[in-house]
Amino acid sequence: MSTGKPASPYGYRYIGTKRRTKEDPRFVTGRGRYAADIALPGLKHVALVASPHASARIASIRTDAARALPGVHHVLTGEEFCAATDSLPIGVDALKVTRWALARDRVRYAGEWVAAVVADSRALAEDAAELVEVEYEPLPHMTDAEQAMAPASPLVHPAHGSNVILHRNFVWGPVKDEFARAEHQISFRAIWNRNATVPIETFAVVAQWNPGTEILDIWASIQMPKYPDQTARALRLPGNAVRVHYDVDVGGSYGVKRGLKHTVLVGYLAKRLGLPVRLIEDRLENMRGGDMHGPDRVFDMTAAFDSDGTIRALKIRAVDNVGAYAGRAPFQLGKPVGAICGPYRIAAIAYEPISVLTNKTPQEAVRGFGQSPTNFALERTMDRIAQFLNMDRIALRRRNLIRKEEFPYTIPSGSTYDSGDYHAVLDKTLAAIDYPALVRRREEARRGGLLAGIGTSTCLEPSGGNSAFEPLLNPKNETTTWMDSCLVRIDLSGAITGIMGTSSSGQGHETLVSTIVGEILERDPAHIRVIHADSLNALPSNSPVGSRMAIMLGGAAAGAARHIRDTLIAIAAHNFECATEDVEYRDGNVSLKGVPEKVLSWDQLVEISHRKFHRLPPDIEPGLQAKFVWEVPTGGGLPTPDDRVHIYPCYAFETHIVYVEIDPETATPSIKEYVCGHDCGVMINPDIVHGMTYGGIAHGIGAALYEQFTYDDNGQLTSGTFMDYLIPSALEVPPIRIVDHCTPSPLTTFGQKGSGEAGYLGAPAAVANAVNDALAPLGVEVNALPISHLAIFEALSTCSAP
Amino acid sequence: MSEAFYSIALEVNGTPRAGQVTARTSLVDWLREHLHLTGTHIGCEHGICGACSVMLDGEPVRSCLMYAIQADGHRIVTVEGLQGPDGRLSVLQDSFCETHGLQCGYCTPGMLIAAQALLDSNPQPTEADIRDAIGGNLCRCTGYQQIVDAIALAARRMAEGTT
Numbered sequence: 001m002s003t004g005k006p007a008s009p010y011g012y013r014y015i016g017t018k019r020r021t022k023e024d025p026r027f028v029t030g031r032g033r034y035a036a037d038i039a040l041p042g043l044k045h046v047a048l049v050a051s052p053h054a055s056a057r058i059a060s061i062r063t064d065a066a067r068a069l070p071g072v073h074h075v076l077t078g079e080e081f082c083a084a085t086d087s088l089p090i091g092v093d094a095l096k097v098t099r100w101a102l103a104r105d106r107v108r109y110a111g112e113w114v115a116a117v118v119a120d121s122r123a124l125a126e127d128a129a130e131l132v133e134v135e136y137e138p139l140p141h142m143t144d145a146e147q148a149m150a151p152a153s154p155l156v157h158p159a160h161g162s163n164v165i166l167h168r169n170f171v172w173g174p175v176k177d178e179f180a181r182a183e184h185q186i187s188f189r190a191i192w193n194r195n196a197t198v199p200i201e202t203f204a205v206v207a208q209w210n211p212g213t214e215i216l217d218i219w220a221s222i223q224m225p226k227y228p229d230q231t232a233r234a235l236r237l238p239g240n241a242v243r244v245h246y247d248v249d250v251g252g253s254y255g256v257k258r259g260l261k262h263t264v265l266v267g268y269l270a271k272r273l274g275l276p277v278r279l280i281e282d283r284l285e286n287m288r289g290g291d292m293h294g295p296d297r298v299f300d301m302t303a304a305f306d307s308d309g310t311i312r313a314l315k316i317r318a319v320d321n322v323g324a325y326a327g328r329a330p331f332q333l334g335k336p337v338g339a340i341c342g343p344y345r346i347a348a349i350a351y352e353p354i355s356v357l358t359n360k361t362p363q364e365a366v367r368g369f370g371q372s373p374t375n376f377a378l379e380r381t382m383d384r385i386a387q388f389l390n391m392d393r394i395a396l397r398r399r400n401l402i403r404k405e406e407f408p409y410t411i412p413s414g415s416t417y418d419s420g421d422y423h424a425v426l427d428k429t430l431a432a433i434d435y436p437a438l439v440r441r442r443e444e445a446r447r448g449g450l451l452a453g454i455g456t457s458t459c460l461e462p463s464g465g466n467s468a469f470e471p472l473l474n475p476k477n478e479t480t481t482w483m484d485s486c487l488v489r490i491d492l493s494g495a496i497t498g499i500m501g502t503s504s505s506g507q508g509h510e511t512l513v514s515t516i517v518g519e520i521l522e523r524d525p526a527h528i529r530v531i532h533a534d535s536l537n538a539l540p541s542n543s544p545v546g547s548r549m550a551i552m553l554g555g556a557a558a559g560a561a562r563h564i565r566d567t568l569i570a571i572a573a574h575n576f577e578c579a580t581e582d583v584e585y586r587d588g589n590v591s592l593k594g595v596p597e598k599v600l601s602w603d604q605l606v607e608i609s610h611r612k613f614h615r616l617p618p619d620i621e622p623g624l625q626a627k628f629v630w631e632v633p634t635g636g637g638l639p640t641p642d643d644r645v646h647i648y649p650c651y652a653f654e655t656h657i658v659y660v661e662i663d664p665e666t667a668t669p670s671i672k673e674y675v676c677g678h679d680c681g682v683m684i685n686p687d688i689v690h691g692m693t694y695g696g697i698a699h700g701i702g703a704a705l706y707e708q709f710t711y712d713d714n715g716q717l718t719s720g721t722f723m724d725y726l727i728p729s730a731l732e733v734p735p736i737r738i739v740d741h742c743t744p745s746p747l748t749t750f751g752q753k754g755s756g757e758a759g760y761l762g763a764p765a766a767v768a769n770a771v772n773d774a775l776a777p778l779g780v781e782v783n784a785l786p787i788s789h790l791a792i793f794e795a796l797s798t799c800s801a802p
Numbered sequence: 803m804s805e806a807f808y809s810i811a812l813e814v815n816g817t818p819r820a821g822q823v824t825a826r827t828s829l830v831d832w833l834r835e836h837l838h839l840t841g842t843h844i845g846c847e848h849g850i851c852g853a854c855s856v857m858l859d860g861e862p863v864r865s866c867l868m869y870a871i872q873a874d875g876h877r878i879v880t881v882e883g884l885q886g887p888d889g890r891l892s893v894l895q896d897s898f899c900e901t902h903g904l905q906c907g908y909c910t911p912g913m914l915i916a917a918q919a920l921l922d923s924n925p926q927p928t929e930a931d932i933r934d935a936i937g938g939n940l941c942r943c944t945g946y947q948q949i950v951d952a953i954a955l956a957a958r959r960m961a962e963g964t965t
Contacts, residue, residue: 020899027907028895028914030841030881037840070804123826199942200845200853201908251843251908252942283846506906506943687902687948694945695905722850722940730933730946759945 009742010682014519015750019685022510022530032249035204035221036280043206044073046266046279047125049115049132050289051107054359054715055141055154058105058134061115065131071120072128073273076265078104078114085268086234088260092166092330092355093474096159099325099362101261107136108156108324109359110716111288113261118269118277141359141715145298145321148358156324156357165322166330166355166473170337170643172412173348178313182304186388190380191784192373192764194296194321195707196366197699198727199505201251202281203259203290207270215536216267218244223253223505225467225482225542227260228535234264235271242267246532250505254367254699254760255545256292257505260327287720293709294366295332296321299377303384309391309399313348314341316377320370322355322363329363330355332370334469335546338415338647339371339460342378343422344400349412353473359715367699368757369546371462372764379457379765380783383772393769394430397458398423408746414644416634417460417651418745418753420679425741426458429655429677432739438659438673446777451662455770458655459762461680462648463754464747465546466632469647472639480636484552485539488517488560489625494606496523498530498557501538507756508688509549513557515684516749520561522587523602539627547754550684551650551745552630558749559628567620571608572600574617633747650745650753652680656697656766662774667793669705669771671734676762679741681753690738693758698733700763704771706732708786810874814839815883823870830854832870833880841881841911845940852939855912856880862919881911884918894918894956903952905943912939917953927957 008016026032063075078100087098103112115132119125140154147153148163156163179185205220216237218228222244232242250257262279270277281290302315322329333353340349382400386393401422402409410416438454445452466482487499498513510530518525533539542548565585572590573580576598584593588602600608608615609624616622632649639645659673676697683689706726710719719725744751764785771792772781778799782791807822814837821836828847833839833856845853847866854865857879884892891899894917904910913936920927920935927935932953933946941949 021902023907024899024902024904025891027904027910028881028891028898029885030839030911032841032907032910034840034843034908036834036844039838123824197942199906199908200851200940201843201906202845250906252906254942280844283848506904508905688905691902691905691944691948694947695941695943696945698945699942721848722846723848727851727940727942729937729940730950731937733946735929735950736945736947 012519013522014515014525015684016682016686018687019515019525021508021685021688022514023508034201034249034251035206035219038206038219040206040208040276043276043278044118044120045122045125046269046277047117047122047129048113048285049129049134051103051110051112051114053107053136053138054110055139056107056136057139058103058107058114059137060135062133063115066117066128069124069128069131071124073118073275074269075128075132076102076116076269078102081268085264086236088234088264088327089230090326091328091470091474092326093476094160094165094326097157097165097326097357101265109361111361112324113289116265116269118273143358143360143711143715145319145356145358148356156359163357164354165326165357166333166353168353168473170351170413172644175313175315175348175350178348179304182312183306184388185302185304186384187300187302188384189783190299190301190377192295192297192376193785194293194709195703196292196294197254197256198725199252199254199256202283202286203257203262204280205259205263205266206276206278207266208276209271209274211274214241216242216271218242218263218267219248220244220259220263221248221250221257222259222503223250223257223543224260225545230260231263231267235267240536242535244535246501246503246534246538248503250503253505255365255369258291258364261291284720287725288361288717291362291364293323293361293363295370295373296363297373301377301381303381305385307389309389309396311344311346311385311400314346315350317352319354319356321358321360323358323360325362326355326357328365331469331473332365334473335369335462335647336371336374337413337469337472337645338462339651340413341411342375343402343458343460343653345402347412360711361717365545367696367760372700372761375457375459375761376765376768376785379459379769383769393456398426401458414640415647418649418747419743420651420653421741421743422458422653425653425677425679426655428741429657429675429739432737433657433673433675442659445661449664451664451774453660453770453772453774453776455658455660455766455768455773456656457762457765457769459765461547461652461654461754461757461761463547463652464551464632464649465548466635466648468635468645472643472645478638480638481631482542482635483629483631484541484548484556485627485629486513486553486556486560487539487625487627488557488564490564490606492606492610494603496521496528498528499533500530500553501533501541502543503532504544507544507549508685509544509553511685511688512550512554516554516557517561520558521565539629544756546648547756549756550752551748551754552632554684554752555749556628556630559630560626563626563628564624567624567626568605570617570620571605575600575615649747652753652755652758654678654758654762656762658766658770660767660770660774662792664796667789667796669792671701674734675737675739676759677739677741678758679743680755680758681742681745682751684752689755692755693738694736696757696759697736697763698728699760701733701767702728703785704764704767705786705788808871810871812873812875813877815879825869825871827870828866829868829870829873830865833865839880839882843908843911852912852916853909855915855939857915857919860922862915881914884914893959894921897956897959898952901948901951901955903944903949909939909941913941913949920953921957921960925957925960929954
């Protein structure tokens with residue numbers, strides 16, 4: 001399978017080498033198996049009736065005409081559904097903000113599902129959906145979070161008594177003193193408008209109930225922690241009655257494939273009707289009702305600093321528009337607490353996160369879980385401080401970056417950064433792009449009449465995701481573990497199988513597990529199979545969120561493989577009648593040290609394990625398999641009474657340098673150069689890490705320049721198609737250079753850190769800084785993303801006005 | 803509401819296929835649901851994302867924007883038809899594996915169709931040609947870099963006659 005194998009830069013046999021992935025061959029031949037490809041005999045199809053109003057009382061629903069259509073099996077409304085199932089969970093302490101897949105009595109955003117039609121085909125179901133008559137009485141609505149916070153605003157959930165579902169004031173360190181001592185301070189507002197990672201595959205789910213076994217089988221394009229548990233709970237089923245098939249390929253997720261409401265709806269219908277049922281969102285359903293919008297945030301930033309560029313303290317107020325319902329999304333204000341000062345030494349920080357309900361589509365988790373918007377606000381702050389001091393932006397960063405010798409470094413909010421060499425990565429990246437030459441190019445372009453700018457960002461990617469922000473933001477929640485696991489099994493033929501308990505959406509977990517197991521057992525990863533167990537067969541997993549799998553699944557795979565290796569060593573030593581220290585493991589064979597001809601081969605050891613109990617040591621189980629369940633390194637603790645908490649274990653670093661030119665006539669921005677310096681420790685498979693980083697940068701370019709879920713005055717989503725919601729193509733995303741650096745993490749098996757959110761965490765900030773650098777000679781700036789073509793045009797218009 | 807069915811006959815991946823379709827059945831639905839060629843994916847159903855790209859008489863088209871009945875009498879190639887008759891990966895498919903020009907795989911069939919159409923008409927494309935050719939195919943995983951690398955590699959290999 002492998003071609004061209006330069007040695008691992010880290011001295012490993014397989015880790016860090018150029019190796020083809022295990023997954024790619026099935027995808028290039030059209031043999032992926034996605035949720036929409038699951039064909040069950042007699043499958044029925046769901047179409048949805050959605051609210052045209054942003055806020056309304058449902059006066060009546062008439063379903064007779066729809067039901068009368070031949071081929072229609074059921075028309076489900078909220079009245080039946082909400083009585084038969086439980087509300088979906090909410091993470092923060094706002095239990096009266098209830099939520100079902102179908103509205104009952106009241107709709108709270110345009111696109112909210114009101115009824116579900118089940119029919120023989122999707123086309124027939126859509127025909128019938130058009131015959132459902134819903135009478136609405138419109139109510140006042142608002143889509144602006146600050147308006148929703150005003151005292152007289154209409155309430156999205158009157159039972160909750162407020163539109164605010166989370167409001168905290170954290171103060172870490174001597175904020176007041178540092179502000180008093182600082183020579184200068186600036187304040188400004190940075191706005192991260194709503195976007196999402198918008199996978200090309202919409203959410204799809206298929207469910208089938210077997211009344212004989214009383215098991216609900218589910219195939220879904222899911223990437224979500226606790227998905228089987230939450231599905232079972234909402235359906236009032238025991239956990240062992242829901243079997244999620246994790247061997248379904250997921251067509252992209254980047255955090256957002258969280259179709260819990262879809263699954264409860266389809267699961268209910270499958271059980272109620274005794275028929276296999278499928279729901280595949282169409283694009284509009286996905287865009288306005290799919291629960292996949294990301295953070296929608298207004299930052300008020302205040303920074304205190306001295307004339308030499310030393311930053312003393314920050315005050316951050318973040319108002320986040322969570323939309324009409326809330327699940328886990330408000331926690332996206334919590335994760336950034338773990339890197340709230342970015343890669344900088346800042347002694348004191350005040351942070352005021354506020355999560356507000358409005359009549360927009362509900363927000364869900366998106367790549368970075370709130371970190372990318374926070375990094376954008378921090379990096380705009382850095383540029384504005386530099387501008388205020390008339391100081392070079394890179395010199396300012398250099399002055400404040402944590403130094404290599406200071407690690408492990410604990411930030412005021414309580415997280416400890418494991419390792420890093422930020423200055424080295426920055427220097428390497430500047431050298432790679434020949435920064436002085438880039439500056440000269442910008443000056444030349446400016447002389448030639450173009451608007452030209454260089455942007456930079458230095459950002460962190462917290463990785464190894466756990467959920468320590470849950471108890472921080474909701475003291476009633478005592479979650480302190482976010483384990484992951486792996487089972488490694490050697491069968492009688494000697495073949496190795498790794499078993500993981502969650503689905504993948506392009507991250508290459510099969511390659512990850514096989515590489516690590518192969519490394520430890522010294523067996524060729526090309527022959528190691530990795531499968532995705534279903535949820536009833538699986539060991540515990542918390543899914544691939546928070547850049548965690550290289551660390552958590554990789555660590556679990558290593559733990560299980562080491563157990564196998566130790567077992568083989570013990571079997572050999574027992575048969576040689578010597579101590580385990582006296583044998584040597586090589587390529588799966590175990591020999592007596594110094595006596596290479598005295599050897600038990602891999603096949604012989606496997607044979608003993610499976611067939612020859614009389615040759616096994618007394619404390620070794622027959623059969624050859626090992627599980628390993630791993631708690632997040634550094635995890636396990638609750639926040640302190642003064643709100644300090646260790647969030648994620650590992651911190652990857654990235655620095656982006658971007659060169660942008662804007663045609664002053666058309667206001668069109670064009671990215672001409674892009675380099676990203678990246679340090680995520682040891683890379684298990686560099687092609688996979690680079691791929692995710694390129695993709696993250698493309699997402700970041702979209703967030704910075706193009707992508708936004710816009711709403712009109714009536715509360716209607718006006719970017720529900722790819723004609724209005726602009727996803728960057730190969731023509732907008734430039735060639736990108738990645739400069740690797742490796743500072744191993746001391747906390748992980750091989751020194752690896754996470755990388756699933758790489759690129760996305762620094763790109764929006766760098767691109768925004770580049771555009772603002774281009775606009776700077778005109779004395780204008782734009783601090784709201786996306787900095788669209790129109791936004792640039794308007795900025796240019798203000799300064800060219802007489 | 804009973805719908806009328808119409809007969810169609812066409813060539814798919816070199817094999818004659820026939821079927822009965824309603825007027826509103828899209829080509830992509832027919833390929834996926836009736837021929838079980840699930841390699842062609844549905845992304846947006848309004849012609850922007852390119853995930854459903856197939857070749858129609860050698861040209862890449864959006865199978866979500868075509869009705870099955872419009873393909874009557876034509877020649878269709880889907881991702882399942884890109885492999886050689888011996889089942890080996892094509893040079894292009896192999897190059898995607900070599901550069902890891904994909905992640906989740908969902909846009910990949912459409913990308914391969916767009917790239918194959920490019921290489922068929924322009925065996926020595928520049929990077930700008932490649933980016934232009936896949937400019938109508940959206941990918942959210944890769945940032946396009948390793949896709950562009952894959953297509954350039956395939957072109958080089960084809961020129962050298964190596965696989």
